[in-house]
Amino acid sequence: EQQGLLGAGVYGVESILRLYHRKIAKISRQLENIKKNREQMLNRSTDIPSIAIAGYTNAGKTSIFNALASLNQKVDSSMFTTITPKKYKIKVDHLGIMLIDTVGFIRGIPPQIIDAFFVTLSEIKYATGILMIIDISIEDTIIMDMLKSSFDILRELGISGKPIIVVANKSDKLNNKELIDSKLNLIKKISDELYYPIID
Numbered sequence: 352e353q354q355g356l357l358g359a360g361v362y363g364v365e366s367i368l369r370l371y372h373r374k375i376a377k378i379s380r381q382l383e384n385i386k387k388n389r390e391q392m393l394n395r396s397t398d399i400p401s402i403a404i405a406g407y408t409n410a411g412k413t414s415i416f417n418a419l420a421s422l423n424q425k426v427d428s429s430m431f432t433t434i435t436p437k438k439y440k441i442k443v444d445h446l447g448i449m450l451i452d453t454v455g456f457i458r459g460i461p462p463q464i465i466d467a468f469f470v471t472l473s474e475i476k477y478a479t480g481i482l483m484i485i486d487i488s489i490e491d492t493i494i495m496d497m498l499k500s501s502f503d504i505l506r507e508l509g510i511s512g513k514p515i516i517v518v519a520n521k522s523d524k525l526n527n528k529e530l531i532d533s534k535l536n537l538i539k540k541i542s543d544e545l546y547y548p549i550i551d
């Protein structure tokens with residue numbers, strides 16, 4: 352035990368730190384349980400086919416979700432507009448499909464954030480298929496980085512072999528057809544290199 356002027360102060364700080372360490376440990380245990388329950392719930396295969404709309408934050412996932420589901424969920428140019436994503440059942444050729452909006456990816460996503468968003472992102476893991484939305488109005492190098500890290504994140508979530516349709520969004524922001532074609536070629540080339548869907 353430290354005596355003197357600093358004694359009480361150091362002791363005080365240490366006890367506060369111990370308290371927070373205990374709180375963090377408790378919350379981590381609760382989060383683990385939520386993850387487990389949620390995974391078990393999502394893993395049930397009795398539901399109708401589901402399509403998860405995934406991709407970088409601000410790519411336009413919710414805009415596409417709204418268009419397909421005729422809904423009006425919040426859309427905005429800031430990052431992480433969607434924090435608690437919505438699911439909605441739509442009909443395609445008389446077949447019921449569960450459409451799932453998701454939380455956006457970011458580059459070099461820190462493990463803590465992955466943890467916090469893991470529960471919502473794990474919806475993607477149990478979806479029948481994925482629409483991967485890419486904003487093609489930005490620079491080629493950034494598109495390449497985003498695509499690569501998006502496939503990395505899917506891998507970190509334990510996803511492989513699931514059918515994925517890569518959707519080129521915001522093409523209206525590009526002013527000529529040649530430019531759009533070159534972006535489409537770029538995303539097709541990278542996607543083919545990085546991912547092998549298994550469709551049965």
Ligand SMILES: Nc1nc2c(ncn2[C@@H]2O[C@H](COP(=O)(O)OP(=O)(O)OP(=O)(O)O)[C@@H](O)[C@H]2O)c(=O)[nH]1
Pocket residue numbers: 407408409410411412413414415425426427428429430431432433434454455456520521522523524
């Ligand atoms: N020009 C243009 N803008 C679009 C298009 N799709 C979406 N946007 C705009 O892009 C911004 C982001 O759209 P959101 O649908 O909120 O994107 P998100 O991927 O859901 O974003 P987060 O929820 O933050 O991950 C909004 O300002 C939209 O209006 C498009 O096809 N063209």
Ligand SMILES: [Mg+2]
Pocket residue numbers: 412413414425432433453
């Ligand atoms: Mg959104």
